[in-house]
Amino acid sequence: MEAAWIALALSLKVAFWATTIALLIGVATGLALARAAFRGRELLDALLLLPMVLPPTVLGYYLLVVVGRRGWLGGWLDRVLGIQLVFTWQGAVLAAAVVAFPFVSKSARAAFEGVDVQVEQAARTLGLSAAAVFFRVTLPLAWRGILAGTLLAFARALGEFGATLMVAGSIVGETQTLSIAVYEAVQAGQDELANTLVLLISVSCIVVLLVAGRLAPRRIVAPT
Amino acid sequence: MSPVRSPVVAHSRLAGPAEGPGAPVSKPPMRWEVAVRKTVGEGPNPFDLDLAFRSDASRLVLFGPSGSGKSLTLKAMAGLLRPDAGRVCIDRRVLFDSASGIDLEPGRRGIGYVFQEYALFPHLTVRQNVGFGLLTGWRNPSRDAASERVDHWLATFGLGGCAGRYPDQLSGGQRQRTALARALVSEPRALLLDEPFAALDAPLRARLRDELGELLVQCGLPMLLITHDEADVDALADQMIAIDGGRAGP
Numbered sequence: 001m002e003a004a005w006i007a008l009a010l011s012l013k014v015a016f017w018a019t020t021i022a023l024l025i026g027v028a029t030g031l032a033l034a035r036a037a038f039r040g041r042e043l044l045d046a047l048l049l050l051p052m053v054l055p056p057t058v059l060g061y062y063l064l065v066v067v068g069r070r071g072w073l074g075g076w077l078d079r080v081l082g083i084q085l086v087f088t089w090q091g092a093v094l095a096a097a098v099v100a101f102p103f104v105s106k107s108a109r110a111a112f113e114g115v116d117v118q119v120e121q122a123a124r125t126l127g128l129s130a131a132a133v134f135f136r137v138t139l140p141l142a143w144r145g146i147l148a149g150t151l152l153a154f155a156r157a158l159g160e161f162g163a164t165l166m167v168a169g170s171i172v173g174e175t176q177t178l179s180i181a182v183y184e185a186v187q188a189g190q191d192e193l194a195n196t197l198v199l200l201i202s203v204s205c206i207v208v209l210l211v212a213g214r215l216a217p218r219r220i221v222a223p224t
Numbered sequence: 225m226s227p228v229r230s231p232v233v234a235h236s237r238l239a240g241p242a243e244g245p246g247a248p249v250s251k252p253p254m255r256w257e258v259a260v261r262k263t264v265g266e267g268p269n270p271f272d273l274d275l276a277f278r279s280d281a282s283r284l285v286l287f288g289p290s291g292s293g294k295s296l297t298l299k300a301m302a303g304l305l306r307p308d309a310g311r312v313c314i315d316r317r318v319l320f321d322s323a324s325g326i327d328l329e330p331g332r333r334g335i336g337y338v339f340q341e342y343a344l345f346p347h348l349t350v351r352q353n354v355g356f357g358l359l360t361g362w363r364n365p366s367r368d369a370a371s372e373r374v375d376h377w378l379a380t381f382g383l384g385g386c387a388g389r390y391p392d393q394l395s396g397g398q399r400q401r402t403a404l405a406r407a408l409v410s411e412p413r414a415l416l417l418d419e420p421f422a423a424l425d426a427p428l429r430a431r432l433r434d435e436l437g438e439l440l441v442q443c444g445l446p447m448l449l450i451t452h453d454e455a456d457v458d459a460l461a462d463q464m465i466a467i468d469g470g471r472a473g474p
Contacts, residue, residue, distance in 0.1 A: 118343040121304050126357030127331030127410060135362045140347045 011178040015157040018096035026104025034112035060166025092168035096160040100153035107149025111142035257313035273470040281463035288467035294450040303330035336407030344391040351387040357410040377405040415447040
């Protein structure tokens with residue numbers, strides 16, 4: 001029973017950090033895709049969506065190639081900074097962030113494209129810097145869409161299985177998240193534990209959705 | 225029409241960068257001195273804006289069909305679009321000069337800009353919209369922030385009663401007055417108006433045209449308006465410059 005709570009706490013921790021990373025990078029790329037004109041923009045958009053369509057195991061394999069101890073980035077991290085991602089909870093965060101990130105970038109791009117450029121220009125003529133325009137006009141008008149994508153990203157990160165298993169493995173209390181624990185429990189024939197875990201993750205998701213409904217702004221567009 | 229420019233106002237061709245800052249400019253300074261060159265779009269048929277005019281009119285109207293380049297010109301004057309070359313001088317202040325590398329930020333040009341369809345901030349109340357330019361930091365004015373200057377402009381434009389409303393709760397006239405008040409609260413030296421009546425239906429358009437005319441007299445600011453509607457020219461122009469195909473015509 002306690003194992004279930006440990007798995008839940010770990011899942012929430014991993015999903016939280018993965019979502020945070022996905023949010024920051026997703027908003028930045030969403031903004032770039034919506035506003036900056038550059039060559040290969042649509043190609044970049046397609047590449048950024050890959051984690052949504054690739055099998056998670058393939059994604060996990062790519063990650064191992066990059067951040068594994070003999071990977072080009074992983075080797076550098078290990079040698080220079082002493083950081084290892086494989087078989088650690090941070091590795092699980094990385095895997096979940098990569099899988100969840102397209103949900104943020106896709107919705108952020110749509111949200112930013114929905115903001116009238118003239119409204120931003122109006123703010124510029126009123127003396128605001130580009131950064132101030134972003135925080136006072138663009139973000140307040142786009143955050144609803146970004147929030148929706150972020151919640152999907154969180155839910156996706158919470159349920160992440162394949163890539164996480166490839167990169168972080170299944171170490172109890174360290175990398176064995178709820179969704180992996182369900183698999184292990186069923187494999188080991190621990191039906192009671194599996195039931196508990198499944199119930200936990202279902203309830204967690206419902207709570208997330210309820211909180212989301214609460215967080216959503218009462219009025220961005222005024223009622224008539 | 226011949227491709228040769230026949231400017232309404234006496235004017236020479238745009239000074240190319242080769243002439244440099246030392247190029248002779250012997251004409252006396254005027255209220256509006258604009259020369260912009262900009263190529264937009266790619267492919268075989270890019271749009272080529274090459275427009276120059278000078279005027280001392282306090283109410284100047286650029287008149288032309290849509291796609292004639294008047295909107296680009298206005299954006300270039302406000303600093304929202306960077307010309308490939310040229311010079312923009314309003315009220316004897318140089319705002320842009322490609323020859324000497326001057327390019328003031330939009331917010332430092334001392335210009336009030338009224339956008340087509342007004343571009344009010346939909347997430348802010350009328351009061352917040354009007355007070356927007358008084359704060360330049362990263363936070364919007366709060367819903368109930370007190371400000372004498374905002375109150376003054378709300379009262380001047382009869383917006384006191386709807387100060388707490390959001391733009392989508394306003395009538396067309398209230399929107400226009402909010403946009404004007406928002407532009408005027410930072411005390412600009414000139415006002416640029418982009419098709420201010422295009423979004424309205426005909427009866428309202430006529431009424432707001434009169435209203436705008438009166439408000440402009442009240443605030444006494446020089447203004448430049450662009451439009452494709454001759455009625456705007458008749459009602460509001462001291463001087464009119466016709467634009468077509470990116471050039472000033474007769």
